[in-house]
Amino acid sequence: MPEQEKTENSEDVSSSKTQSLGNGRKESKDGDSEAKHNLDLAAVYVSDAQYNRNICFDTSPQSIRLYRLYNHWGFQVLIYVFVIVDLALALFERPALIPLPLWTTSVVELICLVAFTVRLIHYAKVIPRQNFWKDPKNICIIVIVVLSLIDLIIYAALELVGHSTVRWSRVLRPLLLVNITEGRQLRRAFRSIRNAMLEILYVFLMFMFSVLMFSLMALKLFGKRGLKTSEGNPYFTDYLEIVFDLYVLVTTANSPDVMMPAYNYSSYFSIFFIIYILINTYIFMSVFLAVVYNNYKKYLKEEVRQLVKAKKRKMLRAFSLLQETGRDGEPVVAQEKWNQLVKLVQPDLRNAHRELLWSVSDNHNKGYIGKLAFVQLADLLNIQVITVKSRIHPLQKWLPDLYNSPASRFICRMVNHRVFVIVYDVIILVNAVFIGLDEENPLISNAEWAFLALYLMEILLKLYTFEPRFFFAKHQFWNWFDTIIIVSALIATIINSALKSSGGYTSRQVLDIVFILRVLRLIRVVDNVKRFRAIINTLIRIGPAILTFGQLILVIYYIFAMVGMELFQGKIKFFEANSMDPGQEYCGNPLLKGTTFAALKYCKNNFNNVVNSFITLLELTVVNQWHVLTSGFTAVTHVSSRIFFVLFHIVVVIIIINIFIAFVLEAFFLEYTVAKSDLQTSLEKKIEELELGVEQDGLDGNLVESMETRDNDLGPSETGKEKPSLMFSIASKRYKTIDGLLQRMFEGDLSLEDIDEEDPENMSFPNPAFGSV
Amino acid sequence: MPEQEKTENSEDVSSSKTQSLGNGRKESKDGDSEAKHNLDLAAVYVSDAQYNRNICFDTSPQSIRLYRLYNHWGFQVLIYVFVIVDLALALFERPALIPLPLWTTSVVELICLVAFTVRLIHYAKVIPRQNFWKDPKNICIIVIVVLSLIDLIIYAALELVGHSTVRWSRVLRPLLLVNITEGRQLRRAFRSIRNAMLEILYVFLMFMFSVLMFSLMALKLFGKRGLKTSEGNPYFTDYLEIVFDLYVLVTTANSPDVMMPAYNYSSYFSIFFIIYILINTYIFMSVFLAVVYNNYKKYLKEEVRQLVKAKKRKMLRAFSLLQETGRDGEPVVAQEKWNQLVKLVQPDLRNAHRELLWSVSDNHNKGYIGKLAFVQLADLLNIQVITVKSRIHPLQKWLPDLYNSPASRFICRMVNHRVFVIVYDVIILVNAVFIGLDEENPLISNAEWAFLALYLMEILLKLYTFEPRFFFAKHQFWNWFDTIIIVSALIATIINSALKSSGGYTSRQVLDIVFILRVLRLIRVVDNVKRFRAIINTLIRIGPAILTFGQLILVIYYIFAMVGMELFQGKIKFFEANSMDPGQEYCGNPLLKGTTFAALKYCKNNFNNVVNSFITLLELTVVNQWHVLTSGFTAVTHVSSRIFFVLFHIVVVIIIINIFIAFVLEAFFLEYTVAKSDLQTSLEKKIEELELGVEQDGLDGNLVESMETRDNDLGPSETGKEKPSLMFSIASKRYKTIDGLLQRMFEGDLSLEDIDEEDPENMSFPNPAFGSV
Secondary structure (H helix, E strand, C coil), rough: CCCCCCECCCHHHHHHHHHHHHHHHHHHHHHHHHHHHHHHHHHHHHHHHCCCCCCCCCCCCHHHHHHHHHHHHHHHHHHHHHHHHHHHHHHCCCCCCCCCHHHHHHHHHHHHHHHHHHHHHHHHHCCCHHHHCHHHHHHHHHHHHHHHHHHHHHHHHHHHHHCCCCCCCHHHHHHHHHHHHCCCCHHHHHHHHHHHHHHHHHHHHHHHHHHHHHHHHHHHHHHHHCECCCCCEEEEEEEHHHHHHHHHHHHHCCCCCCCHHHHCCCCHHHHHHHHHHHHHHHHHHHHHHHHHHHHHHHHHHHHHHHHHHHHHHHHHHHHHCCCCCCCCCCEEEEEHHHHHHHHHHHHHCCCHHHHHHHHHHCCCCCEECCCHHCHHHHHHHHEEEEEEECCCCCHHHHHHHHHHHHHHHHHHHHHHHHHHHHHHHHHCCCCCCHHHCCCCCHHHHHHHHHHHHHHHHHHHHHHHHHHHHHHHHCCCCCCCCCCCEEEEHHHHHHHHHHHHHHCCCCCHHHHHHHHHHHHHCCCHHCCCCCHHHHHHHHHHHHHHHHHHHHHHCCCCCCHHHHHHHHCCCCCCCCCCCCCCCCHHHHCHHHCCCCCHHHHCCCCCCCCHHHHHHHHHHHHHHHHHCHHHHHHHHHHCCHHHHHHHHHHHHHHHHHHHHHHHHHHHHHHHHHHHHCCHHHHHHHHHHHHCCCEECCCCCHHHHHHHHHHHHHHHHHCCCCCCCCCCCEEEEEEECCCHHHHHHHHHHCCCCCCHHHHHCCCCHHHHCCECCCCCC | CCCCCCCCCCHHHHHHHHHHHHHHHHHHHHHHHHHHHHHHHHHHHHHHHHHHCCCCCEEEEEEEHHHHHHHHHHHHHHHHHHHHHHHHHHHCCCCCCCCCCHHHHHHHHHHHHHHHHHHHHHHHHHHHHHHHHCCCHHHHHHHHHHHHHHHHHHHHHHHHHHCCCHHHHHHHHHHEEEHCCCCHHHHHHHHHHHHHHHHHHHHHHHHHHHHHHHHHHHHHHHHCCCCCCCHHHEECHHHHHHHHHHHHHHCCCCCCCCHHHHHHCCCCCHHHHHHHHHHHEEEEEEHHHHHHHHHHHHHHHHHHHHHHHHHHHHHHHHHHHHHHHCCCCCEEEEEEHHHHHHHHHHHCCHHHHHHHHHHHHCCCCCCCEEEEHCCCCHHHHHHHHEEECCCCCCCHHCCCCHHHHHHHHHHHHHCCCHHHHHHHHHHHHHHHHHHHHCCCCHHHHHHHHHHHHHHHHHHHHHHCCHHHHHHHCCCCHHHHHHHHHHHHHHHHHHHHHHHHHHHHHHHHHHHHHHHHHHHHCCHHHHHHCCHHHHEEEEEEEECCCCCCCHHHHHHHHHHHHHHHHHHHCCCCCCCCCCCCCCCHHHHCCCCCCHHHHHCCCCCCCCCHHHHHHHHHHHHHCCCCCHHHHHHHHHHHHHHHHHHHHHHHHHHHHHHHHHHHHHHHHHHHHHHHHHCCCHHHHHHHHHHHCCCEEHHHHHHHHCEEEHHHHHHHHHHHCCCCCCCCCCEEEECCCCCCHHHHHHHHHHCCCHHHCCCCCCCCCHHHCEEEEEECC
16 A cells, blocks of 8 residues: 555645635525525535535535435445445355356446446546545545456456466455445544554564574574474474464464473473563563554544544534524524524434424523534434333223223233343243253253243233333334344244144254254343343444454455465365265365375365355464464465465454454443543433433333333323423433544543634644555 | 451551550650650651551551561561472472472471461561451461461371372462562452452353353254264264363364364354354453453552552651641751651662752752652652762773873774664674574684674773773663673683583583573664664563562462362373383373374373473463363363363463453553653752753663763863762663552552541551452
């Protein structure tokens, strides 16, 4: 990746120009369409601020329409679909998992390339021309598309005349994931890694110096002693081999084997290895984690700071478009305009929710809000507010006499009782024992029906007690989980017994699914223990961020898989267990005869297709038996192919995994230390003030608890006071966007006051740069 | 360890009482001896504050004398020697590395036990009786001594009649290390771990639940498919075996072997293992690190807060003993008294240094200091101030004409030049290449003499240029390192060639030492790169803290080694390479025939003596091949011995190693973020003010740089201004004590203001409790 120190979205440089252009246009048009245009523009700014988009668009009405189209979720999904299809082509291209003729994959690839081009042209229409060419990510996409096209043509042409060449452009495909407009998170991650690289490099150099020193010492100490490894090879006689062996020892993959010959010769030699492990495995690896952690965090923090600044800037621009002069001569935005704006930005927002947001902004009921309150809007919209409609249970509406009868009320009370939960926990545990027993026993397989019935009854009872639309509300994760698992288990079990009784034949696949579903049911127990729930909630919360890492890993894996496939495809063959081929013993390659690789039956760990490559890379990430896997590939090619594997180890294990650990650590510390943000608190206060609150705990966590409180408040109770029909609660610690999580992470360290609101220079603050090819 | 929620040093509860007793005595004695006594007492308080001792002693003059004797460094060293001897007995007791007759080890153990008892009696004399019995660590020592005695008698008696029993009391020995008065750091570490245990337990339970669930699923998915492992055993058919296998997979030790049979059967099954590794290996292990990190830090912070409070309290007590009424009616301490006090506390402090400290405390030259300035004294004494005497080079004194001649000055300038450093770096690199080459080539072995001569010349040149006492000052680590390494290499090489030329016989041992010394010389290069130096300095700085971990690990290892030796001694035998015993093939135990353990020649990984046990435990800590090692021991005993190894894994790998990583991380973050403390800054300012400063950088790091600045300032220069003869510099980031480091770590989080100075309740603040048996 060449360093292109340009701004990612240099729109801000020119925006004041386009802005003034827009202002120039102002006089010539009539006020009404002008106001409409301003409102549209402001809505776009607010929406950009809300989702942290940093795109500089032309401000003409036409461009705005195009821009809103560009940001339509449908197109965003579509472009991801095309990227995924493009990446998935590796499954069908040679070396293929499912071979397809060349023309099929070529046509699909062409369609994808056209789609990327169309999307890029759309983007070019939206933003000013000079910005388009300044932005490295656009250049990247153009280069990738052109190179892919060239490669495709050359490959197809050579294929036609019978030559086979390398599909080198496939390495570029995952970079599309980084360079499309929506790949913001991923770009940020790569940028942070690149910035941390120098610091990491110094530690790495020192670490390598240490490895080289120890290797030299090992050569001198052990080389002349004529020791043999357990496989009978000479021990520590070649310097480069020693360096490799000791590098592997850092991954711990060949411990204690690499030490045994020396240790068996003399106990004193173990001191050498103990010191080595202490320094290089424990201390240096911790230092790597520390350096990666610290630097990644540092640069990410800087990025988030810029993000917050940019957001504020956009909100101020929106404000200046809508402002009118208030009573005190201060610029303000009136409630009516604000309402129109919010309706444009988020049309699906309930009226009550919008009114709530307004009353938080306009705390003193003035009918207008100032600059500061307006700027908060983007963050306010990002706070996930759960609206709960207090509805009457349909049964109560339809059959009030029956539903209010003592028996019915007894059932409701029973379902709400703690004992109900405990009873079902016990049932689950008994079920676990039954699952563990042999399912071919007829008693056990019949018991399965009983358990299914019990679980179904639980869901029906809860549906009887609680309002169904509340039970299946969007945030009731565990209710959805239960219902889906149990209904699928029911269906699968019925299919399974139908198959069994019809032909005596049991489909293994169906049975597997039945088993998996049965075991998954047991997870429910975890949710009933409060401490466990807290841990799980944290894990769920950092889920989106982990997804970014998933993409990061995917990009790296894909590149290495493509290179690996070109290097090693077909060199190691896997034969099915019932194959009679004599090559089965040595993976179809005589060079592997008698190696540990073949003895351990590692033949399927190869680079013969994309799926096998990914699994092999995963095993290399886990690091264990790293040297055995590596030795297999060096045996069938050349010792220099070790470079490929060492490079993979450095990139994935030393850098990416450490960043992952750092991120999980940071997220957990956040859970332990950070309270709610000010804005959340004020929103919550307002909800309380207006007496619109629902108990927080219940909604956030366990269903039953929340039901109990709800029942007390809203159920067929005797309290005379009428409750409002719509109630709110803040999903306090959930973040709609990863940016929200990041912002929270560094909130304590960011002093937002240092952003001077009126400073014109700030208006053209360049974003951090990122270039990648 | 039973929970004994008593205060570790409950002296503070009673101290006000003894204090008032001391005051009561005041009137009856004459003023002079009274003042002497107060001074002594104050000195003890200050000394206790300086070293964070929390011992409540009687305040009678006699007790104070006894107490100072108790704290004499000689006795402290002595008690550590006895503990080490006691621990080292394991080398000579059966199963012994070096067998000694029973009466020898018994007598030595008895002597040690007597020493511990004497030390304890001394302690009992120093502190009030009721406090002695309240302190769990005293009870612990008594229990350990008594139990050891009983065990010794029983064992000796049974040995005499020919029975052999278990020496169970040896497990208790390492606990002495924790419970002696000086084991403060270690007690604190154990206490923090114990407090963090609950939180860790919850995560562990959830982790185990996840492992059990996956095992159940694996049993159902793979159990009935009739798959075989690469060794031909049935695959995943027994539930408990699956649980163990999947637990091992978390350590990654059996990856990818455990997956291969299922993966070879169908690629889809790899999904099961990928999800398992993702959840249990990556996510859960990160969560463990996060939880251990966070909790350990939290409790440690609390401990340090108490420490700081206790220190302040002691200083206030010392102040109240010395105070007189100042001009403004405020209590103050006069310079004379202060001088007496500091002389008592630290007799080896240079006068100039003491005056410097006074001028920092008494910033306005009043001749007396108030309470706040006095309290700082303990911290001031802990700041490591390097005093540099500006001396004239002896040669200049003896042979001024020669030393000041142009040739001599040219040499000095040359040595100070950057090129000199670079030339020697190049020499070192060339040397490295020569070391790597075959040393039996006569050219190469002669080149070694040339290199030795070059290195010697470097040292001599530097000694010629720089003042020798400065060159060999205490803080000039690298000068010492160079000189020792090169002089030893010279001696060893001479001995080696003498041996060679005399009898043609080369001693392998001497040669080994020569090789090691030669390679160690190369380390010097690292120190010349600034970035590397920064990393090394950090590592050196956290050295003492790592030593505490060393002790922690020692305690845990020792206990597991003792238990392991009782369980597994003699079960696995190691035969020297040239032995003709047929048992060599299977480690002398037919049960091991054909196992991987024997095939990999792991026979020396046994529990037959303490050294082998420790190395085996180290290999288990590194985790790789964990299952192979474990399988060897279960094969020769029983499957239940897995409990021993799993327990070891949980304690050492999941808890201790994570704490170690957390500590390294924290120390590095400290380096990155924290500046000097206020006190250090004010001391530095004062040094500057008085124009007594030496350049900081040079002293802290590289010799040559510092020499250059020194040369400019002090050398035979032409500047007319006379420099003072004694100069100071702060070793800015070195800590005399670990407590200092800890205090710095949490300084930002500790708000010291919240300790109310006058609050009498604070005076009896109980220390955090710790009980261990």
